[in-house]
Amino acid sequence: MANERERDAHSGTETTGHEWDGLKELDTPLPRWWLYIFYASIVASIVYWVLMPAWPLVNGYTHGILNQSDRRNVAVEVQALQTARTPMFERLATADVAAINADPQLQEFARAAGESVFGDYCRTCHGAGGVGAPGYPVLADDVWIWGGTMADIEHTIRVGIRSTHPETRMSAMPAFGRDGILTPAQVGDVSEYVISISAANSRLHADAAAAARGATVFQEQCAACHGATGAGDRAVGAPSLTDDVWLYGNSREEIRRQVELGRGGVMPTWEARFDPGTIRALAYYVHEMGGGEPDAPPAPAATQPTAADASVAPAQSTNAGGGATR
Amino acid sequence: MSTTLIPRPPKGEDDHSIDARAVNSKTARALYQKREQIYPKLAHGFFRNLKWAAMIVLLAIYYITPWIRWDRGGASPDQAVLVDFEHRRFYFFFIELWPQEIYYITGLLILASFGIFLSSALFGRVWCGYACPQTVWTDLYIYVERFFEGDRNERMRLDKAPWSLSKLGKKAGKHIVWILIAAATGGAWVFYFGDAPTLFREIFTGQANAVIYLFVGVLTFTTYALAGTMREQVCTYMCPWPRIQAAMTDQDALQVTYRADRGEPRGPHKKNESWEGRGDCIDCNQCVAVCPQGIDIRDGDQLECINCALCIDACDEIMEKVGRPKGLIAYDTHGNVERRERGEKPKWNLIRPRTVLYAVLMVGVGVFMLYGLINRSTLDLNVIRDRSPPFVRLADGSIRNDFSLKLINMAPQTRRLAIEVEGLDGLQILRNGYQIDAEGRVIAEARPDTVDTVRLHIIAPAGTAPGSHDIEFTIHDMETGEEAESASAFLAGNAR
Numbered sequence: 067m068a069n070e071r072e073r074d075a076h077s078g079t080e081t082t083g084h085e086w087d088g089l090k091e092l093d094t095p096l097p098r099w100w101l102y103i104f105y106a107s108i109v110a111s112i113v114y115w116v117l118m119p120a121w122p123l124v125n126g127y128t129h130g131i132l133n134q135s136d137r138r139n140v141a142v143e144v145q146a147l148q149t150a151r152t153p154m155f156e157r158l159a160t161a162d163v164a165a166i167n168a169d170p171q172l173q174e175f176a177r178a179a180g181e182s183v184f185g186d187y188c189r190t191c192h193g194a195g196g197v198g199a200p201g202y203p204v205l206a207d208d209v210w211i212w213g214g215t216m217a218d219i220e221h222t223i224r225v226g227i228r229s230t231h232p233e234t235r236m237s238a239m240p241a242f243g244r245d246g247i248l249t250p251a252q253v254g255d256v257s258e259y260v261i262s263i264s265a266a267n268s269r270l271h272a273d274a275a276a277a278a279r280g281a282t283v284f285q286e287q288c289a290a291c292h293g294a295t296g297a298g299d300r301a302v303g304a305p306s307l308t309d310d311v312w313l314y315g316n317s318r319e320e321i322r323r324q325v326e327l328g329r330g331g332v333m334p335t336w337e338a339r340f341d342p343g344t345i346r347a348l349a350y351y352v353h354e355m356g357g358g359e360p361d362a363p364p365a366p367a368a369t370q371p372t373a374a375d376a377s378v379a380p381a382q383s384t385n386a387g388g389g390a391t392r
Numbered sequence: 393m394s395t396t397l398i399p400r401p402p403k404g405e406d407d408h409s410i411d412a413r414a415v416n417s418k419t420a421r422a423l424y425q426k427r428e429q430i431y432p433k434l435a436h437g438f439f440r441n442l443k444w445a446a447m448i449v450l451l452a453i454y455y456i457t458p459w460i461r462w463d464r465g466g467a468s469p470d471q472a473v474l475v476d477f478e479h480r481r482f483y484f485f486f487i488e489l490w491p492q493e494i495y496y497i498t499g500l501l502i503l504a505s506f507g508i509f510l511s512s513a514l515f516g517r518v519w520c521g522y523a524c525p526q527t528v529w530t531d532l533y534i535y536v537e538r539f540f541e542g543d544r545n546e547r548m549r550l551d552k553a554p555w556s557l558s559k560l561g562k563k564a565g566k567h568i569v570w571i572l573i574a575a576a577t578g579g580a581w582v583f584y585f586g587d588a589p590t591l592f593r594e595i596f597t598g599q600a601n602a603v604i605y606l607f608v609g610v611l612t613f614t615t616y617a618l619a620g621t622m623r624e625q626v627c628t629y630m631c632p633w634p635r636i637q638a639a640m641t642d643q644d645a646l647q648v649t650y651r652a653d654r655g656e657p658r659g660p661h662k663k664n665e666s667w668e669g670r671g672d673c674i675d676c677n678q679c680v681a682v683c684p685q686g687i688d689i690r691d692g693d694q695l696e697c698i699n700c701a702l703c704i705d706a707c708d709e710i711m712e713k714v715g716r717p718k719g720l721i722a723y724d725t726h727g728n729v730e731r732r733e734r735g736e737k738p739k740w741n742l743i744r745p746r747t748v749l750y751a752v753l754m755v756g757v758g759v760f761m762l763y764g765l766i767n768r769s770t771l772d773l774n775v776i777r778d779r780s781p782p783f784v785r786l787a788d789g790s791i792r793n794d795f796s797l798k799l800i801n802m803a804p805q806t807r808r809l810a811i812e813v814e815g816l817d818g819l820q821i822l823r824n825g826y827q828i829d830a831e832g833r834v835i836a837e838a839r840p841d842t843v844d845t846v847r848l849h850i851i852a853p854a855g856t857a858p859g860s861h862d863i864e865f866t867i868h869d870m871e872t873g874e875e876a877e878s879a880s881a882f883l884a885g886n887a888r
Contacts, residue, residue, distance in 0.1 A: 195794075197781035206784045206794070265789055269888065309787040316888065356784060356792055356822065356849045 155179075155343025158350075163216045163361060166350055180351025183344055187336070188352075196355045200315050201331050208357035209311045213300045215359045220349035226335035227303070234335060237291070237303035243326030248283065255280035256288065257322040263296045265310035270318050408674065408710050409660065412681040414688035416624070416696050427625060429551065430686040432534060433544035433678075437705030446522045447531055455576075458583035464488070466804035466840055475585050481841075487765060490802060499761040503754060510750035512640035514742060515723070516647040520633065520698035526626050527698060529577070529619035530684065533570055540566040544681060570620045571612065578611030624685045627698055634695040642726075644741040648699045649724035650679075650690040653732050658690075661714060672716045679703035679721055689721055771807070772800035773867050773876040783883045789854030791884050792822070797846045799867060800876075801838035808870045809836050813850055815863030816882055822849035835870075856884045 071080045074092055082091045096104075114120065118130040154175045158166070166176050185194070192198060196205030203211060212222050212235050225231040228238075242248040248256065259280030262272035285294065291304035298306035305313065314324050336345065352358070415428040434440075462472035462485055469476065474483040482489040482497075489496055511518050520527060540562045541547045550559055582604050583591055594600035595608070618626050627634060641647065650673075658673030673690070680688050682703055685696045689703045707721040728738040778794040786792055801807055810833040813819055821828070826846075827835040838844045850863075861882045868875050 194780035195778055204781070204784065206781050207786055207792070209787045306787070310789060311785060311787060354847070356794055357786075 151179075155341060155347075157343075158346045159342040161346070163350065163353065163358075176347045176350040177354065179344065179347035180349075180354075183340070183348050184351055187339075188348070191333075196352060201313065201329065203313060204311075205352050206355040206357060207311065208359070209306070209309060210300065210357070210359070211298075211305050211313075212303050213359075214353070214357055215361050216349055216353050217361060218300075219352050219358070220345055222333070223345050223348055223352075224335065224337045227333040228330060229333060229335040231335035231337065235303055237330065239291075239324075239328035239330060240287075241326065241328040242287065244328075248287065248325075252280075252283050253322060253325050256283045257318070257325050259284050260288075260296065260307050260321060260325070261318065264307055266312075266316060266321075269310075407660065407676075408678065408713060409676040410678055410681045412677040414680045414683070414686060414691070416628070416686035417688050417691055417694075428686070430624060430684065431544045431547045432684040432702070433681040433706075434538060435682040435702040435705040435709075437708055439701035439705050443522060443531060443700065443702075447528050450523060450525075450528050451532070455580050458580065458588040462486075464804065468804055468841065469587060471587055473584060474587075477585060488802070490800075493768075496761060496764070499757055499764075502757050503761075506750050506754045506757070509640055510747060510754065512637065513642065513645055513744070513747050513750060516641055516645050517633075517637060517697070517699035520627065521648075521700040524698075526618060526631070527700065529573075529615060530623050532573065533619040533623075534684065536569045536573070537566055540569070567620075570616055574612040574615035574620070575608065577615040578608040581611050582607050624696065627685065628696050637695070642744075642746070643730075644725050644727050644744055646723045646725055647693065648689060648697065648701050648704060648721065649726075649729060650692070650703075650721050651719070651724060651729065651732070652690070652692075653729065655690070655720050667716070672711065672720050674710065674714060676710055678706040678710055682706040769874065769876065770802040771809075771867065771869060771874045771876045772802070773865060773878040774798040774800065775865050775878040775880040777880050783885050785885060786851070790851050791854075791856060792849050792851045793882050795848050795850060795865070795880065797848060797865060797867075797878075799836060799838040799844045799846060801840060801842060801844065804840050806840050807838045807872075809838050810834070810868045810870055811836055811846065811848070812866045812868065813848075813863055814866070816852055816856065816861045818853040818856070819863070819882070820851045820853075822851060833868075850882065852882060852884055858884050858887045860884075 071083050071093070072090075073079065074081055074090070077092060079092045079094055082093045084091065115128070116130065117132045118134050119127055120130060121128045154172070157172060158176055158179075161169075161172060166173050184192075184196075191202040192205050193202070198204030198206075203209075208214065210218065212218060212227070222235060225234045227235045240247055242256075243250060243253045255276045257280070258272045258276035259278075261267055261270050262274075262277040262280075284296070288296075291302055292298055292307055293304070296307035298304045298308075310316065312321065312324075314320050314329055336348075340348070410433070412433075415430060457473050458471065460472035461470050462483075463470050464483070468488070469483065471483065472485050474481075476483065480491045487496075508519050537547065541550050550562065553559055579595065582595075586604075591600060591604065595604065622630075654671060655673035656671040658671050658675045660676075661667070661670070661674040679690070680703075682705070683689070684700065684702070685698060687694050687696045689697065701723070704719075704721045704723070708718040711718050711720055724738075725740075727741070731738055774797070776796045776798065778796070782793075784792040784794075797811065799809060810829060810831075811821075812831075812833050813821065821832070821834050826848075829835055834846070834848065836844070836846045852861075861884060862879065863882045864877055864879050866875060866877045
């Protein structure tokens with residue numbers, strides 16, 4: 067092998083020594099700036115191996131003398147964040163709506179914390195912004211099954227609905243059709259009656275004769291919970307039947323199916339999951355979605371909302387037709 | 393053109409020539425050749441003095457500006473020029489800009505572009521020659537180099553000489569001062585992004601943010617590298633301007649020009665010899681020796697040339713000594729060179745369609761920006777409608793939409809704002825939590841120099857036609873009457 071490689075006469079640069087179809091390739095040296103950066107990179111990578119975690123071993127890996135761990139750093143940061151938030155959550159736990167609204171800092175915190183927790187745990191069923199879905203109540207409207215004051219909402223979050231909590235909110239509508247309590251004809255009649263007393267009558271136009279027959283059935287079977295006028299009763303979680311907001315759908319068929327099946331969903335209890343501050347933040351966030359009701363003035367515990375009080379009409383929250391189903 | 397027609401006689405007393413070679417001239421430098429060190433000789437004369445003056449003024453502007461105080465009142469910073477990334481504000485004396493007003497910076501860039509187009513069309517590369525930071529700092533670095541190592545010949549000798557204590561001392565002194573200047577350059581840069589006196593203290597007590605040190609470090613390195621070691625290579629290989637240059641100049645733009653019509657044929661000239669039948673150029677190479685770009689101006693226009701005019705000074709000095717008129721190398725135009733060759737009188741066409749156009753565009757953009765700044769509103773409104781739920785049907789059949797209003801208060805005082813919504817009959821603002829005035833408007837307080845958010849629930853009565861309705865929010869300053877509007881939409885659901 068010749069040690070001396072051929073030099074190109076024109077440029078003075080060495081050739082690679084090969085020839086392809088009469089073409090020779092110059093072996094132009096790498097630009098020096100490139101070469102220096104390349105060498106610097108090699109040095110830097112060795113320094114990196116020494117300082118940082120780099121090589122996998124059979125059990126574990128080389129930790130490097132800086133003992134850097136992203137996982138640990140994140141844990142420390144999360145811990146620090148929690149420590150920093152603790153005082154705010156403690157303040158929240160003892161603040162009512164008025165107190166939260168009076169303190170912009172606390173308000174902002176409650177809103178942010180509530181939104182975040184809602185997004186993680188509640189949105190799956192209730193939808194972003196409390197938009198609701200069939201069987202999962204809309205939280206953004208002013209229709210509440212168990213009450214829409216801050217205290218009501220907070221209690222619902224705490225104990226859940228038909229949950230495992232000993233004090234859970236519990237209501238059960240019989241499956242009138244499926245269980246044979248009513249005949250199919252009676253189910254149809256009572257459905258027509260329910261439509262006739264609700265705001266849905268203007269669009270569904272109940273059959274007057276069937277509704278008249280259904281009125282008797284309603285007074286016998288339904289009035290105990292939903293009230294003689296169908297205004298509902300929040301104390302037992304019976305939704306109002308007078309508005310045009312329906313939990314399981316607003317069509318004639320869905321209303322009839324509900325009489326037939328008496329469906330009721332489950333909401334878990336969150337008491338064990340969240341600290342009081344977080345529950346308060348969550349309740350505040352839901353309350354501020356737009357349908358929250360002002361706290362009732364201090365009153366005897368026995369006081370119950372009456373059908374006459376239109377502004378806090380006991381209500382049934384439902385998938386309100388348009389928004390939720392689209 | 394560069395042929396020497398007159399043979400060089402033995403060196404005598406009246407020989408002004410210098411042994412200089414244009415290392416960057418097209419014929420001297422192969423493409424792959426290693427860079428050759430340039431040793432620019434100190435020039436004396438009008439343009440050198442102009443460059444010193446420009447350097448002092450520009451460096452003074454750079455270093456002093458962040459220290460100028462400007463009282464804005466309130467909690468606003470009192471630094472005249474400040475780019476406040478943390479609070480997303482830009483301050484320039486009486487001007488305060490928010491991020492959404494970045495178009496003023498665009499305007500400034502347009503002004504700068506046309507400014508450089510105009511200056512190029514009129515005077516060639518004056519920017520490159522006098523004002524470019526690369527030129528200014530390189531000039532400063534060469535000054536330091538000259539201070540430690542002497543002028544051209546001494547520096548060349550020193551570089552060839554073997555290492556000695558004295559050489560080490562000179563080199564070390566030069567590099568230390570270079571690094572100090574570089575550090576001061578990087579150091580001054582960060583002052584534009586934070587309160588200068590505070591930062592200054594923090595930097596020296598080791599309390600400044602790591603990012604600050606990083607930036608000072610990076611800029612120290614780049615200053616040292618660009619002005620100390622790379623110099624003319626930045627202009628030749630890195631800067632796009634020399635390429636754009638060709639499009640910006642024309643027959644009538646002033647360029648540093650060797651008047652070949654007067655200079656050729658060139659050659660050495662002995663005292664008392666006749667000037668008959670020869671050019672004024674005595675081929676002394678002084679113009680090459682002073683050139684910081686390593687070119688020979690007598691080769692004509694070259695992209696390396698930054699039009700610093702130091703060769704003019706060098707040549708004028710010689711012309712004076714040999715008793716010929718100055719201006720063999722001078723600011724001249726291609727047009728004039730041709731006119732002279734044709735025996736016509738030179739003409740200065742400063743007012744030409746392109747210079748007029750550039751000037752008009754600059755004035756236009758400037759007036760437009762000024763108008764914008766003078767009439768700049770300190771109140772603005774952005775409306776963001778909630779996307780989920782798009783609308784809410786309420787128990788009584790009415791429909792609610794939710795909105796977040798961003799009240800942008802750019803004034804340094806708190807303002808009371810009345811919020812109104814219009815566009816649909818019977819629209820009502822849900823009252824929870826907000827103060828409402830007699831006319832049914834929501835009253836909100838907007839904190840100074842801040843964006844405040846107000847969440848509003850707007851309710852349209854039952855029976856509102858389904859579909860989307862255009863609505864408009866208005867905020868109204870209850871003291872000054874200033875207003876801002878923002879359009880949005882009200883979704884009234886679908887028919888069911």
